[in-house]
Amino acid sequence: MSPGGRRPGNADTKAKIIEAARRVFAAHGYDGASLRAVARDALVDAALVHHYFDGKADLFIAAMALPFDPRAVQHHTEGDTPSTFSGAHAVEGFLTMWDQAEGTGSTFASCVAAMAASRSVADAMRQFVHDRVWSAIPRIDGEDEGMSMQRAALISSQLMGLAFTRYVLRVPPVSTAAPADIGRWVGPNLERYAKESPD
Amino acid sequence: MSPGGRRPGNADTKAKIIEAARRVFAAHGYDGASLRAVARDALVDAALVHHYFDGKADLFIAAMALPFDPRAVQHHTEGDTPSTFSGAHAVEGFLTMWDQAEGTGSTFASCVAAMAASRSVADAMRQFVHDRVWSAIPRIDGEDEGMSMQRAALISSQLMGLAFTRYVLRVPPVSTAAPADIGRWVGPNLERYAKESPD
Numbered sequence: 501m502s503p504g505g506r507r508p509g510n511a512d513t514k515a516k517i518i519e520a521a522r523r524v525f526a527a528h529g530y531d532g533a534s535l536r537a538v539a540r541d542a543l544v545d546a547a548l549v550h551h552y553f554d555g556k557a558d559l560f561i562a563a564m565a566l567p568f569d570p571r572a573v574q575h576h577t578e579g580d581t582p583s584t585f586s587g588a589h590a591v592e593g594f595l596t597m598w599d600q601a602e603g604t605g606s607t608f609a610s611c612v613a614a615m616a617a618s619r620s621v622a623d624a625m626r627q628f629v630h631d632r633v634w635s636a637i638p639r640i641d642g643e644d645e646g647m648s649m650q651r652a653a654l655i656s657s658q659l660m661g662l663a664f665t666r667y668v669l670r671v672p673p674v675s676t677a678a679p680a681d682i683g684r685w686v687g688p689n690l691e692r693y694a695k696e697s698p699d
Numbered sequence: 700m701s702p703g704g705r706r707p708g709n710a711d712t713k714a715k716i717i718e719a720a721r722r723v724f725a726a727h728g729y730d731g732a733s734l735r736a737v738a739r740d741a742l743v744d745a746a747l748v749h750h751y752f753d754g755k756a757d758l759f760i761a762a763m764a765l766p767f768d769p770r771a772v773q774h775h776t777e778g779d780t781p782s783t784f785s786g787a788h789a790v791e792g793f794l795t796m797w798d799q800a801e802g803t804g805s806t807f808a809s810c811v812a813a814m815a816a817s818r819s820v821a822d823a824m825r826q827f828v829h830d831r832v833w834s835a836i837p838r839i840d841g842e843d844e845g846m847s848m849q850r851a852a853l854i855s856s857q858l859m860g861l862a863f864t865r866y867v868l869r870v871p872p873v874s875t876a877a878p879a880d881i882g883r884w885v886g887p888n889l890e891r892y893a894k895e896s897p898d
Contacts (some may be wrong), residue, residue, distance in 0.1 A: 616811040616815060664856070664863060665855060
């Protein structure tokens with residue numbers, strides 16, 4: 501390093517890539533974006549993007565300041581099929597991860613604010629969650645993709661609503677109870693979405 | 700009106716009261732605010748606030764740009780006791796009213812954005828909904844207020860989550876189906892919250 505000179509450090513380059521990623525995801529959605537397009541926008545070599553980020557999902561998580569990979573919630577129900585799915589575990593895992601995120605800058609409220617303020621952010625987030633979570637949910641024998649998506653959307657609606665009630669509107673006892681207790685209250689409802697034919 | 704002169708019309712006065720109400724609700728919450736305090740903040744006579752607004756709830760609805768009184772949703776389940784409560788009707792009523800609000804400036808996304816951006820707005824909203832809706836939900840024989848609030852919070856979490864999934868994240872089929880269809884899918888879950896002992 502030249503004495504007295506200012507060299508663009510790793511943090512600068514990484515921040516530049518994240519800023520470019522925000523623009524590219526907002527313009528092209530999650531599905532339409534590529535690491536190559538982000539590199540072009542950031543005026544860096546594509547290899548550098550790959551050096552800092554382990555693929556598109558990892559870059560999206562950084563760009564949207566998500567506190568964790570939503571796929572991690574699914575790990576709480578690892579190996580579950582629709583017939584063995586534990587709603588209580590899904591709720592407990594989801595709220596435990598968001599509980600850990602509170603106090604960082606990446607709170608549920610800040611994620612919700614970003615989605616509510618910008619349709620393109622919300623659209624990119626929907627595509628991301630579809631790619632990371634919903635498309636990986638095991639199907640019930642014989643059901644088509646539409647029915648599988650219906651289950652996923654309903655399960656997500658209850659989880660999102662719980663987080664909104666706990667972290668934004670802060671309604672007791674949902675805002676004060678332990679994740680395991682809320683899992684006990686809400687789990688059977690998620691299982692109904694996961695297992696029963698909803699029509 | 701004097702020719703060429705600009706007279707502060709009714710719209711100006713009403714707007715001034717609404718602006719004052721926003722400040723007062725943010726500072727003191729819904730429970731702690733009064734029409735008198737709003738009048739003082741707006742530098743108008745309290746009688747003028749009563750002239751424009753039919754009480755504190757009406758003023759809050761205007762100040763928060765809510766598209767409707769949440770009590771109206773309850774009218775869709777009028778006369779229901781916990782044992783006769785129709786979850787399908789509650790879902791259909793709630794989504795029908797928000798559907799009608801889309802296209803106006805008072806969308807679900809704009810309400811969510813206001814709550815996610817400001818803890819004092821979210822706190823005032825919680826107090827308002829408690830006052831208008833939750834406190835009026837019939838109790839199950841023998842249950843205490845805490846248990847009644849738990850039911851209310853869980854029912855609200857599912858309704859809020861559905862609206863978030865329909866209007867912000869826009870996940871099909873929750874974003875595309877008719878309110879009556881979603882009512883059919885989700886109704887039994889609301890009824891479980893309303894009727895069964897959740898512990």
